[in-house]
Amino acid sequence: MITTSEDVARHAGVSRATVSQILNGRGQRFAEATRDRVNRAARELGYEPSSAGRTLARGSSDFVIALIPHTTFGATLQDFFSRMTDELAAHGLTLVLRLSTPSTASLGRVIASMKPAAVFSLTRFTDEERALIGDRGVTGLDPSATNFFDYNHAIGLLQGRTLIAHGHRRLAFAHLADARQDPFGADREDGLREACREAGLPDPGSVGLDVTPDDAERALDELGGTGFAVACYNDDVATALLSAATRRGWQVPEDLALIGMDHTTLGRLTLPPLTTIDYDLEIAAEAAIHGILTITGHADTAERPERHARLRVIAGGSI
Amino acid sequence: MITTSEDVARHAGVSRATVSQILNGRGQRFAEATRDRVNRAARELGYEPSSAGRTLARGSSDFVIALIPHTTFGATLQDFFSRMTDELAAHGLTLVLRLSTPSTASLGRVIASMKPAAVFSLTRFTDEERALIGDRGVTGLDPSATNFFDYNHAIGLLQGRTLIAHGHRRLAFAHLADARQDPFGADREDGLREACREAGLPDPGSVGLDVTPDDAERALDELGGTGFAVACYNDDVATALLSAATRRGWQVPEDLALIGMDHTTLGRLTLPPLTTIDYDLEIAAEAAIHGILTITGHADTAERPERHARLRVIAGGSI
DNA sequence: CACACCTAGTAACGCGCGTCAACACCATGT
DNA sequence: ACATGGTGTTGACGCGCGTTACTAGGTGTG
Numbered sequence: 216m217i218t219t220s221e222d223v224a225r226h227a228g229v230s231r232a233t234v235s236q237i238l239n240g241r242g243q244r245f246a247e248a249t250r251d252r253v254n255r256a257a258r259e260l261g262y263e264p265s266s267a268g269r270t271l272a273r274g275s276s277d278f279v280i281a282l283i284p285h286t287t288f289g290a291t292l293q294d295f296f297s298r299m300t301d302e303l304a305a306h307g308l309t310l311v312l313r314l315s316t317p318s319t320a321s322l323g324r325v326i327a328s329m330k331p332a333a334v335f336s337l338t339r340f341t342d343e344e345r346a347l348i349g350d351r352g353v354t355g356l357d358p359s360a361t362n363f364f365d366y367n368h369a370i371g372l373l374q375g376r377t378l379i380a381h382g383h384r385r386l387a388f389a390h391l392a393d394a395r396q397d398p399f400g401a402d403r404e405d406g407l408r409e410a411c412r413e414a415g416l417p418d419p420g421s422v423g424l425d426v427t428p429d430d431a432e433r434a435l436d437e438l439g440g441t442g443f444a445v446a447c448y449n450d451d452v453a454t455a456l457l458s459a460a461t462r463r464g465w466q467v468p469e470d471l472a473l474i475g476m477d478h479t480t481l482g483r484l485t486l487p488p489l490t491t492i493d494y495d496l497e498i499a500a501e502a503a504i505h506g507i508l509t510i511t512g513h514a515d516t517a518e519r520p521e522r523h524a525r526l527r528v529i530a531g532g533s534i
Numbered sequence: 535m536i537t538t539s540e541d542v543a544r545h546a547g548v549s550r551a552t553v554s555q556i557l558n559g560r561g562q563r564f565a566e567a568t569r570d571r572v573n574r575a576a577r578e579l580g581y582e583p584s585s586a587g588r589t590l591a592r593g594s595s596d597f598v599i600a601l602i603p604h605t606t607f608g609a610t611l612q613d614f615f616s617r618m619t620d621e622l623a624a625h626g627l628t629l630v631l632r633l634s635t636p637s638t639a640s641l642g643r644v645i646a647s648m649k650p651a652a653v654f655s656l657t658r659f660t661d662e663e664r665a666l667i668g669d670r671g672v673t674g675l676d677p678s679a680t681n682f683f684d685y686n687h688a689i690g691l692l693q694g695r696t697l698i699a700h701g702h703r704r705l706a707f708a709h710l711a712d713a714r715q716d717p718f719g720a721d722r723e724d725g726l727r728e729a730c731r732e733a734g735l736p737d738p739g740s741v742g743l744d745v746t747p748d749d750a751e752r753a754l755d756e757l758g759g760t761g762f763a764v765a766c767y768n769d770d771v772a773t774a775l776l777s778a779a780t781r782r783g784w785q786v787p788e789d790l791a792l793i794g795m796d797h798t799t800l801g802r803l804t805l806p807p808l809t810t811i812d813y814d815l816e817i818a819a820e821a822a823i824h825g826i827l828t829i830t831g832h833a834d835t836a837e838r839p840e841r842h843a844r845l846r847v848i849a850g851g852s853i
Numbered sequence: 854c855a856c857a858c859c860t861a862g863t864a865a866c867g868c869g870c871g872t873c874a875a876c877a878c879c880a881t882g883t
Numbered sequence: 884a885c886a887t888g889g890t891g892t893t894g895a896c897g898c899g900c901g902t903t904a905c906t907a908g909g910t911g912t913g
Contacts, residue, residue, distance in 0.1 A: 587869030
């Protein structure tokens with residue numbers, strides 16, 4: 216049931232070497248009739264080269280490992296990876312997803328055994344991870360390698376500027392308490408801090424919370440009363456704070472202003488609806504894809520997508 | 535930088551065949567001293583067998599492909615797959631995640647080239663998928679193969695019984711309108727229908743909606759007025775309906791009763807908090823893992839986890 | 854006619870590994 | 884002295900593929 220290049224060769228009446236070359240782009244050297252015969256045979260037999268054989272012969276596989284952050288994997292991220300999967304597949308690369316676990320041992324084993332063409336992560340590699348990848352002779356791609364998809368600073372900055380433009384002057388950033396869930400938090404808070412500096416405001420405060428009624432209330436206490444404008448790690452955090460504030464009888468945005476991030480569907484359902492930031496993953500995906508194709512030597516054109524992050528403020532009623 | 539079994543052999547002063555056998559459990563036949571030398575050498579050199587070589591020699595790889603449904607990939611599912619990753623790794627299997635795309639072509643290519651030990655899916659394979667997998671001589675595992683993790687019928691049933699126990703008599707099921715996002719909907723509605731039959735009630739109604747304010751309102755209209763008790767596909771759907779009902783001035787649960795599913799954090803934040811169902815993925819994970827180990831011939835013990843779904847109703851204020 | 858030079862295609866090798874028949878060695882029995 | 888039976892180890896093969904040196908046949912050139 217499994218078709219090998221040998222089968223294709225026999226079926227086309229040529230040698231295996233011929234098949235291999237024709238199917239791998241080195242086909243100019245052959246007569247057009249032969250090319251056609253081979254291509255047709257491959258198609259008719261449903262031939263799909265064995266990844267293992269190919270890997271062995273070439274020294275590295277066609278797999279690209281994407282580390283997926285331990286954060287909610289909503290529709291946006293799904294589309295992102297879905298897009299990447301298709302685009303890379305068009306270049307013969309197979310995207311494979313791995314949950315990024317705290318223990319790097321498992322990642323090390325996978326990299327060593329898989330010999331991926333590249334390792335990709337939306338979050339910055341830890342030093343451990345970087346070492347692991349480098350040691351195996353694999354190239355990694357993370358936001359630090361290119362600024363194309365490091366929008367997190369820009370996100371915090373935009374949140375800050377938006378709040379400030381609305382006249383808010385006491386700013387704070389709300390993280391997710393669980394650090395694993397908060398992979399982009401530090402960068403975003405950085406951005407917020409920069410916005411404060413620009414406006415001559417003191418550095419923003421910082422709280423961390425779980426998305427639960429109780430912990431949101433605690434976070435409100437930690438913040439220290441009303442009058443704050445909070446840039447939230449994401450819409451879930453904003454929703455939790457909004458809910459706690461409402462229960463407490465605070466008016467949003469008068470007593471507490473909130474700006475979220477992600478433009479989630481649930482964020483549109485609150486009262487007031489959240490003001491939030493929309494993040495164009497389309498462009499980020501393009502950048503990531505281009506980066507990977509470059510690394511793996513598949514980049515067809517030298518042109519690189521120069522467009523920058525397209526962040527949009529989605530007006531709600533929470534600031 | 536890459537260590538091969540040849541290196542290990544040289545370092546331990548034995549042949550490659552010896553290394554291979556000792557490292558693959560066929561080591562009883564060797565002297566203990568030799569075993570130790572080989573194991574130590576492998577450890578010192580950080581040897582990790584090449585997946586490609588192994589695959590080629592054995593005919594099938596150590597990869598297990600998990601198709602992840604096109605639905606929100608929240609903390610629960612993450613934990614589920616995280617657990618599977620670790621557990622399978624302990625048996626030498628590498629779990630690899632793939633987004634399940636509508637087009638099966640891509641999946642076919644991946645299966646053909648990867649020769650996975652198994653393909654796993656939380657949702658039932660489509661006929662296309664099943665054919666694809668079978669043709670390549672790969673075994674698949676989906677809920678239909680074992681009832682261990684097909685809890686969806688049970689979920690709908692429990693939602694129905696719970697609503698009925700609270701005195702509700704006009705029931706309906708609320709799907710997500712986007713079929714891709716609603717992979718478990720049909721099974722759950724089935725369960726709800728059974729609950730209605732049990733109680734001698736007419737078949738439940740059925741609506742589909744997007745999680746947006748406007749579409750939730752439309753769904754309320756489609757339902758046809760107040761007095762319904764709605765079993766929702768998940769907490770997001772319930773939240774959308776709750777939000778729309780509140781905006782419309784309906785009282786929950788008096789005018790509209792809602793029961794969700796998933797016990798999401800955001801569902802705890804609404805007013806009233808959602809009554810919902812909690813799903814013990816731990817047990818489902820065990821079942822799935824056991825299934826895969828059986829398929830791949832790695833099952834160490836014949837004992838199979840006999841425990842059944844542990845579904846719990848989480849009391850809120852919405853029914 | 855000898856020679857160089859293309860064109861079209863192939864034989865042969867090695868990638869890293871698992872497997873198994875075969876072998877060397879030694880102790881035991883006859 | 885030789886056969887017998889372990890025990891411990893290895894040589895050699897093949898998995899499917901990409902690659903390279905090479906051959907066979909044709910086409911000019913001096």
